[in-house]
Amino acid sequence: MNDEIAFLAATALAIARALPVTLLLALAGALGASLLAALLVAAHQTRALRPLARAWIFVFRGTPLLLQMAMVYYGLGALDAVRHGPLWPLLREPLVCAWLALACCCSAYIAEVLRAALAAVPRGQIEAALACGMNRRTRLIRVIVPQLVRLALPAYGNELVMLVKSTSLASTITVVDVTGVAQLVIAHSYRTIEVFCLAAAVYLALTAALTAALRLIERRLAQGALP
Amino acid sequence: MTEPLRARGIIKRFGPREVLRGVDLDAQAGDVITILGGSGSGKSTFLRCCNLLELPDAGTISIAGTPAPLSHAGGAPRVTDQRALGALRARTAMVFQNFNLWSHMRVIDNVIAAPVHVHGTPRAAAIERAHALLAKVGMAGFADHWPRQLSGGQQQRVAIARALATDPALMLFDEPTSALDPERVREVLDLMRALAEEGRTMLVVTHEMAFAREVSTRVVHLRDGVIESSGPPAQMFGADATAAFRAFLAH
Numbered sequence: 506m507n508d509e510i511a512f513l514a515a516t517a518l519a520i521a522r523a524l525p526v527t528l529l530l531a532l533a534g535a536l537g538a539s540l541l542a543a544l545l546v547a548a549h550q551t552r553a554l555r556p557l558a559r560a561w562i563f564v565f566r567g568t569p570l571l572l573q574m575a576m577v578y579y580g581l582g583a584l585d586a587v588r589h590g591p592l593w594p595l596l597r598e599p600l601v602c603a604w605l606a607l608a609c610c611c612s613a614y615i616a617e618v619l620r621a622a623l624a625a626v627p628r629g630q631i632e633a634a635l636a637c638g639m640n641r642r643t644r645l646i647r648v649i650v651p652q653l654v655r656l657a658l659p660a661y662g663n664e665l666v667m668l669v670k671s672t673s674l675a676s677t678i679t680v681v682d683v684t685g686v687a688q689l690v691i692a693h694s695y696r697t698i699e700v701f702c703l704a705a706a707v708y709l710a711l712t713a714a715l716t717a718a719l720r721l722i723e724r725r726l727a728q729g730a731l732p
Numbered sequence: 733m734t735e736p737l738r739a740r741g742i743i744k745r746f747g748p749r750e751v752l753r754g755v756d757l758d759a760q761a762g763d764v765i766t767i768l769g770g771s772g773s774g775k776s777t778f779l780r781c782c783n784l785l786e787l788p789d790a791g792t793i794s795i796a797g798t799p800a801p802l803s804h805a806g807g808a809p810r811v812t813d814q815r816a817l818g819a820l821r822a823r824t825a826m827v828f829q830n831f832n833l834w835s836h837m838r839v840i841d842n843v844i845a846a847p848v849h850v851h852g853t854p855r856a857a858a859i860e861r862a863h864a865l866l867a868k869v870g871m872a873g874f875a876d877h878w879p880r881q882l883s884g885g886q887q888q889r890v891a892i893a894r895a896l897a898t899d900p901a902l903m904l905f906d907e908p909t910s911a912l913d914p915e916r917v918r919e920v921l922d923l924m925r926a927l928a929e930e931g932r933t934m935l936v937v938t939h940e941m942a943f944a945r946e947v948s949t950r951v952v953h954l955r956d957g958v959i960e961s962s963g964p965p966a967q968m969f970g971a972d973a974t975a976a977f978r979a980f981l982a983h
Binding site for chain 1: 783785814815818819820821822823824825826828830832833834835836845846849850878894898904
């Protein structure tokens with residue numbers, strides 16, 4: 506019994522030590538994916554760049570993130586141009602590769618969320634901005650983006666929750682995150698259930714915190730929601 | 733004093749359908765022009781051409797003496813200068829059928845948005861004026877409310893305060909009472925009547941015959957995209973009204 510408690514405590518500690526990696530990957534991934542998604546939506550608005558945005562979304566939404574991570578980590582390293590290129594010190598880091606794949610993949614989903622929200626901004630809200638003489642930039646900042654954020658938030662939050670859980674795939678390319686540590690512990694203890702349960706609890710806590718934060722923001726924005 | 737509005741030969745097509753077939757209309761300062769007509773007569777479309785929410789396929793528009801930056805070279809209408817278009821629209825204001833208050837802004841922010849973000853009025857001055865305007869439209873205590881907390885009539889009165897905030901040369905009203913409950917119509921019409929009396933230049937698309945008869949300086953009957961008849965209300969609603977306008981009124 507004491508052995509059991511000691512083992513669980515040691516495992517919990519090891520997992521807690523890996524938490525910063527998971528957190529970093531999730532935060533940087535969310536940031537990168539959101540910025541990329543905003544660029545994709547902007548590209549989608551211009552005729553010349555629309556095919557590019559469509560192709561990006563087609564590829565990254567249509568293939569598994571697991572494969573994307575493997576292709577970035579193992580695939581890019583196999584290319585001489587990359588291995589001798591200036592970015593090699595970054596691209597040989599598994600964490601960077603995981604981040605890159607995560608951001609690219611999730612950007613495709615978030616771009617679709619933002620695009621749908623943009624299309625859902627009521628025409629009358631934009632016409633009121635046009636009618637009083639607002640220029641493009643002012644319309645965007647004062648009317649379109651605030652409306653879009655409110656419309657996009659529920660679906661965007663969903664994508665962020667998916668993103669947090671998807672960080673666990675980084676363990677497949679040797680990143681020692683929460684899942685990575687769990688697998689290492691299992692590899693020499695053979696105690697699967699307890700360890701995975703501990704790891705799962707960490708993800709639950711993370712997504713619960715995220716969901717609570719999103720709900721708070723949603724409630725604040727809902728004050729001005731359409732009737 | 734230049735005319736707030738000068739529209740000449742306005743033609744607008746939606747696909748193969750010609751909605752406006754050559755409309756000329758001038759508004760002098762202080763004019764309250766009511767545009768009447770059946771549904772599909774093009775009255776709302778004409779109003780929306782005046783601030784170029786719709787781009788006319790032919791014809792010219794001038795607001796307060798400034799011609800709209802519009803080119804018809806090569807067929808489709810094209811804005812030649814977005815900045816000039818913005819400046820032109822900034823001299824006008826529009827009151828919409830569905831109010832179109834910005835739902836993410838409180839009442840006060842709706843009213844100061846154009847002065848601050850389009851005209852560059854200092855925020856403090858804009859807020860002070862906004863409070864005065866809200867008092868004028870009978871919405872003094874509602875500055876911190878959200879639009880959705882207000883009734884339709886209240887929203888429309890805020891929308892009118894928003895329109896007044898930039899002291900426009902021309903106010904455009906697009907069926908401002910059509911989305912209101914009958915008991916709310918009066919509060920908006922009374923307010924519009926007050927604006928007319930203080931000499932605002934107004935172009936009003938409406939179905940409110942009493943307003944047209946009692947408040948407007950001129951009534952325009954639009955039918956099938958052309959002005960069928962127009963004149964002072966005494967003439968339009970009097971003995972020598974055209975048969976077509978009489979038929980419209982009989983509906």
